[in-house]
Each structure stands twice: as structure tokens, then as C-alpha cells.
Amino acid sequence: MNSPDVTTILRLLSDRSRITILDILMDGRAYTVNEITAFTKLKQHTVSYHLKLLTEAKLTAVKQYGKFRYYSISNTITPELFEFLSNYSPVEPTKSYKQHFAKKELKQARTCYDHIAGELGIKIKDFLISENIIVPANDNSGIYSVTPSGEIFFAEELKINIENLKKKKRKFCIDCLD
Incomplete structure (x- = not known):
């Protein structure tokens, strides 16, 4: 074999x-x-x-x-x-002002493959949790579930079909490294 x-x-x-x-x-x-x-x-x-x-x-x-x-x-x-x-x-050390500035911009907001990351991504996630739109799994796995009120929010306010997203190959509603 x-x-x-x-x-x-x-x-x-x-x-x-x-x-x-x-x-x-x-x-x-x-x-x-x-x-x-x-x-x-x-x-x-x-x-x-x-x-x-x-x-x-x-x-x-x-x-x-x-x-x-x-x-x-x-x-x-x-x-x-x-x-x-x-x-x-390990995190690579910053060696120049230009590199520091670029890292600072990336820390604020960026995309990471298929989602928003950085401080902006964290703020959005925190908002979604505080409004009971998503809830974390009980096992600290970094997986979240969309609540029934969250499904309504995504469908009506953002015109996002959650069921279509769940069918994709990528894991649905997971934590980012940030």
C-alpha cells in the first residue's frame, strides 16, 4: 500500500x-x-x-x-x-517603518481567503454575538451556529441565503485566527 x-x-x-x-x-x-x-x-x-x-x-x-x-x-x-x-x-519581527505601517493597516482590516479579518472582523463577530445572531459552540471548537433570529437578519437585512452557504465545501461559520 x-x-x-x-x-x-x-x-x-x-x-x-x-x-x-x-x-x-x-x-x-x-x-x-x-x-x-x-x-x-x-x-x-x-x-x-x-x-x-x-x-x-x-x-x-x-x-x-x-x-x-x-x-x-x-x-x-x-x-x-x-x-x-x-x-x-512564530511571529516575524518588524524590521522597518514601511513594514510596521503595512502590518498596522493589515491589523485593522483585511480579507482572509473568504472572510473579513483583522480588528474589523473581530468587531463584526462580537456584534453578531452580542445581537444573538450567531452563538459559539459549547466545546470551544471555534465553530458558530446562526440562530433563528440570525437567519432572519441575514435573509432580510443583508439578503444572504444561509442555506446556500452551508452547502459549500468550506466549513460554515468558524472562528478566524484573529
Whole structure:
């Protein structure tokens, strides 16, 4: 019986450039090599090489639109793995004012794969709990349930169909690392 070769994924994730690329893709959008190059300050051929490896390992996916190729996270497992590993990773120290400013902006508000994160995300979650729209599970698992009044709130106030969201592959209504 063949066992999975976990070292392949670990090798891919051990490279800072690939982690940076995955981090950019965590907002759930698709980007071209040129866009990722602008974000990372890496050379275009280097970004292309890393994206090729990530795509071969099925961590990213690529779609062609006209002459452009757009890369995105390929599944729901990649961000979950990324978030899980982040829980056990040391925080990188700030080395410059520019880096400090960027971290400060990200701390306030950002998207994290498919949800709002940062201080804004925490405030929204706290509001939803205080208004009894969502309630945490009793087991400290980081999973929340939408209350009956919450379902009405999402449907009427925000025009969000909760039942459709529950059918998606991604876990529904979970805590973020923030």
C-alpha cells in the first residue's frame, strides 16, 4: 500500500517565496503572474516557477482568459492548512517603518481567503454575538451556529441565503485566527 508523500507539500511550504505567493492568494481572488510579481517584488520568472510547482501540487489552480493566466487557491484545504500552521508559527519581527505601517493597516482590516479579518472582523463577530445572531459552540471548537433570529437578519437585512452557504465545501461559520 502506498502512503502519501507529505514531504512534497512540506518542501513546497518551506520556501518563503511560495508562502508569500499563497498568502497573496488567500484573499480568494485570482491574480496574473505580473500582479503577483508586483506584490512580491520577485522576478517574473521566479513567480512563474513557484506557481508552476504550487499548481502541480494542486495547492493553486490556473485559468486562462485570453492571453492571461489567472492563479488562485485551488481548494478549501489550502487556506485551512495555512491557517492551522499559522497557529503554531512564530511571529516575524518588524524590521522597518514601511513594514510596521503595512502590518498596522493589515491589523485593522483585511480579507482572509473568504472572510473579513483583522480588528474589523473581530468587531463584526462580537456584534453578531452580542445581537444573538450567531452563538459559539459549547466545546470551544471555534465553530458558530446562526440562530433563528440570525437567519432572519441575514435573509432580510443583508439578503444572504444561509442555506446556500452551508452547502459549500468550506466549513460554515468558524472562528478566524484573529
